[in-house]
Amino acid sequence: MTRDAADSLRPEAAGPIGAPGADGLVVRPMDDGDAEQVLAVYQAGLDGGQAGFETTAPSWRDFTAGRLAHLCFVAVDPGSGAVAGWVAASPVSSRCVYAGVVEHSVYVHPGHRGRGVGRLLLGALVAACEEAGIWTIQSGVFPGNTPSLRLHEAFGFRVVGVRERIGRHRGVWRDVVLLERRSTTVGT
Numbered sequence: 001m002t003r004d005a006a007d008s009l010r011p012e013a014a015g016p017i018g019a020p021g022a023d024g025l026v027v028r029p030m031d032d033g034d035a036e037q038v039l040a041v042y043q044a045g046l047d048g049g050q051a052g053f054e055t056t057a058p059s060w061r062d063f064t065a066g067r068l069a070h071l072c073f074v075a076v077d078p079g080s081g082a083v084a085g086w087v088a089a090s091p092v093s094s095r096c097v098y099a100g101v102v103e104h105s106v107y108v109h110p111g112h113r114g115r116g117v118g119r120l121l122l123g124a125l126v127a128a129c130e131e132a133g134i135w136t137i138q139s140g141v142f143p144g145n146t147p148s149l150r151l152h153e154a155f156g157f158r159v160v161g162v163r164e165r166i167g168r169h170r171g172v173w174r175d176v177v178l179l180e181r182r183s184t185t186v187g188t
Contacts, residue, residue: 028073073128
């Protein structure tokens with residue numbers, strides 16, 4: 001992403017971020033009014049079997065408990081308010097030396113996959129992280145989730161390694177590809 005493109009995605013006080021993107025969608029900060037739709041998108045991703053170890057989306061309270069509110073966004077249709085996807089980040093540790101390191105998740109509604117929604121959301125997150133002084137964004141992705149791996153690669157994420165048989169998912173041991181994006185401007 002170019003610096004100009006990242007600048008166009010910078011957060012504005014609770015309003016849309018940047019110009020409309022995929023399918024005319026806009027990215028804006030996530031709020032409590034998005035709870036039902038965000039959790040439905042999350043559940044749809046979990047049901048597909050390639051998005052996470054969980055099998056059931058948590059309650060809204062549990063979902064938001066560990067997340068950094070200023071690094072949680074939704075892509076919405078400005079006319080209907082329908083949520084097409086979301087991205088959210090959490091701190092990796094409470095230790096001060098890791099203050100600039102977050103882990104994120106990005107989920108796209110099945111009806112919007114392949115239309116650039118993930119790109120729109122991840123672009124917003126990267127820009128917001130740069131502005132917030134975050135120097136590392138990390139994520140774990142199942143090896144079979146090729147669209148997610150390609151999306152992350154497009155934003156400068158690199159494979160750090162593969163955590164083999166790190167957890168059981170639906171009774172099967174699964175590997176996780178550990179990805180990270182290091183800022184070229186923050187923490188250098």
